[in-house]
Amino acid sequence: TVLFHLGEMATATESLDEATFEILGEELGYKIEIVSPEDEDRELLEAFDIDLEGEEAAETEENLEPRPPVVTVMGHVDHGKTRLLDAIRRANVQGGEAGGITQHIGAYQVWGEHEGVNRAITFLDTPGHEAFTAMRARGAVVTDVAILVVAADDGIMPQTIEALNHAKAAGVPIVVAVNKIDAEGANPDKVRAQLTEYELIAEEYGGDTMFVNVSAKTGEGVRDVIDAVLLTADAELELTANPNKLARGTAIEAKLDKGRGSVATVLIQAGTLRVGDSIVAGTAYGRVRAMLDENGEHVEEALPSRPVQVQGLSSVPRAGDTFLVTEDDRTARQIAEKREAAERNAQLAKARKRMSLEDFTRALEEGKVQSLNLILKGDVSGAVEALEDSLLKIEVDESVQLRIIHRAVGAISESDVNLATIDNAVIIGFNVRPDQKARAAASKEGVDIRYYSVIYNAIEDIEKSLKGMLEPEY
Numbered sequence: 001t002v003l004f005h006l007g008e009m010a011t012a013t014e015s016l017d018e019a020t021f022e023i024l025g026e027e028l029g030y031k032i033e034i035v036s037p038e039d040e041d042r043e044l045l046e047a048f049d050i051d052l053e054g055e056e057a058a059e060t061e062e063n064l065e066p067r068p069p070v071v072t073v074m075g076h077v078d079h080g081k082t083r084l085l086d087a088i089r090r091a092n093v094q095g096g097e098a099g100g101i102t103q104h105i106g107a108y109q110v111w112g113e114h115e116g117v118n119r120a121i122t123f124l125d126t127p128g129h130e131a132f133t134a135m136r137a138r139g140a141v142v143t144d145v146a147i148l149v150v151a152a153d154d155g156i157m158p159q160t161i162e163a164l165n166h167a168k169a170a171g172v173p174i175v176v177a178v179n180k181i182d183a184e185g186a187n188p189d190k191v192r193a194q195l196t197e198y199e200l201i202a203e204e205y206g207g208d209t210m211f212v213n214v215s216a217k218t219g220e221g222v223r224d225v226i227d228a229v230l231l232t233a234d235a236e237l238e239l240t241a242n243p244n245k246l247a248r249g250t251a252i253e254a255k256l257d258k259g260r261g262s263v264a265t266v267l268i269q270a271g272t273l274r275v276g277d278s279i280v281a282g283t284a285y286g287r288v289r290a291m292l293d294e295n296g297e298h299v300e301e302a303l304p305s306r307p308v309q310v311q312g313l314s315s316v317p318r319a320g321d322t323f324l325v326t327e328d329d330r331t332a333r334q335i336a337e338k339r340e341a342a343e344r345n346a347q348l349a350k351a352r353k354r355m356s357l358e359d360f361t362r363a364l365e366e367g368k369v370q371s372l373n374l375i376l377k378g379d380v381s382g383a384v385e386a387l388e389d390s391l392l393k394i395e396v397d398e399s400v401q402l403r404i405i406h407r408a409v410g411a412i413s414e415s416d417v418n419l420a421t422i423d424n425a426v427i428i429g430f431n432v433r434p435d436q437k438a439r440a441a442a443s444k445e446g447v448d449i450r451y452y453s454v455i456y457n458a459i460e461d462i463e464k465s466l467k468g469m470l471e472p473e474y
């Protein structure tokens with residue numbers, strides 16, 4: 001009712017934005033606290049005496065040691081991201097090294113001499129901003145520097161701009177690799193000129209972004225790309241971590257392997273991960289049975305910014321899940337189980353959502369339903385009848401049917417909601433609202449209740465829905 005008076009025509013199954021909730025709280029005399037999944041997880045960990053943020057804030061300079069930058073390669077399709085990642089990797093494989101078949105584990109480290117110092121860089125080798133964005137959507141930003149690949153014979157393209165905006169939104173500094181300089185029609189200067197429009201201004205143009213001409217095909221300039229990444233990291237970032245504590249970080253890739261079970265590549269972001277550690281990653285837990293690097297070699301321990309493939313987890317974590325090492329197996333298992341229970345509840349609530357008018361439109365398009373069931377409630381009988389008459393006059397395709405399974409005068413009751421639940425119906429309230437019990441049941445069962453005070457509006461919505469034209473509201 002309050003929302004209605006505020007001019008917000010929302011039903012029990014719709015999502016509202018945070019600002020609306022806060023206003024609603026104020027109107028009702030409550031203070032609303034918005035709890036995000038991250039907040040919830042933080043509280044969960046605190047219950048186990050784990051306070052990651054507090055720990056990080058307590059790091060002093062003497063605890064911190066430099067760590068390698070973590071780099072993602074982004075850019076338009078076919079501009080050479082994959083080939084550049086291969087070229088970088090090859091440029092650094094020390095010839096004739098023992099063992100090691102290179103494997104794709106989702107990330108690799110290269111070592112190279114830079115200004116007389118031998119330094120490492122970690123590359124995430126799932127190129128593209130989709131993986132980056134998916135991880136970011138889960139709250140994980142593991143990238144320190146982004147390499148934006150632009151083909152010199154093609155120039156900037158839609159995904160170039162998308163990638164650029166994603167990196168910017170995450171506050172990640174960018175190095176531009178102007179690729180395919182060997183190709184016919186390559187015009188690297190044009191790329192520089194084009195990107196000035198997006199506030200990526202090359203150093204040689206007086207800006208502060210490093211642009212490097214490169215050919216992933218011939219290998220020319222590959223070293224310069226690596227140098228540019230290190231220079232940018234040094235100039236813009238303070239990359240340090242405390243290696244002397246229990247490890248934490250992020251899962252970047254995982255799968256189920258026939259012989260080895262769950263294998264997950266994790267990126268260490270603080271601490272040191274060791275074989276034998278008790279670990280929890282998202283809702284997966286277990287003991288680190290073995291760790292492999294990108295050359296398929298066993299490693300006993302992994303320091304910050306190191307990617308390693310971990311075996312021994314109970315299930316497969318998702319990319320972007322954070323992992324942490326716990327004092328003992330039991331803690332890891334309990335954290336995982338609590339998370340799992342929370343996820344299951346959220347999933348159940350989603351599954352409980354019944355048919356809404358928008359869903360009907362979608363189901364209709366997919367050919368899944370033929371009939372829209374409605375329950376009509378109104379304040380006066382004349383209105384209910386008028387509504388029913390008009391609805392039944394709507395002309396629709398023969399394959400679609402409108403069924404009014406119940407009509408009555410009065411407030412929307414719990415039994416209306418129960419009926420709607422059983423018959424997957426949408427409830428139309430004309431100048432009436434649900435009572436307390438009905439509202440609770442509707443929100444629990446995910447029944448769509450729509451409120452109208454103008455008959456025409458009700459008819460219009462339902463007509464659109466029947467014709468498969470109702471746009472989802474957000």
Ligand code: GDP
Pocket residue numbers: 075076077078079080081082083084127179180181182183214215216217218
């Ligand atoms: P991605 O979609 O960005 O990962 O692009 P790919 O790495 O798959 O490259 C797309 C195509 O461009 C492939 O045929 C590559 O061989 C080619 N390619 C990549 N880099 C270069 C380059 O530096 N020069 C030339 N001539 N071709 C390249």
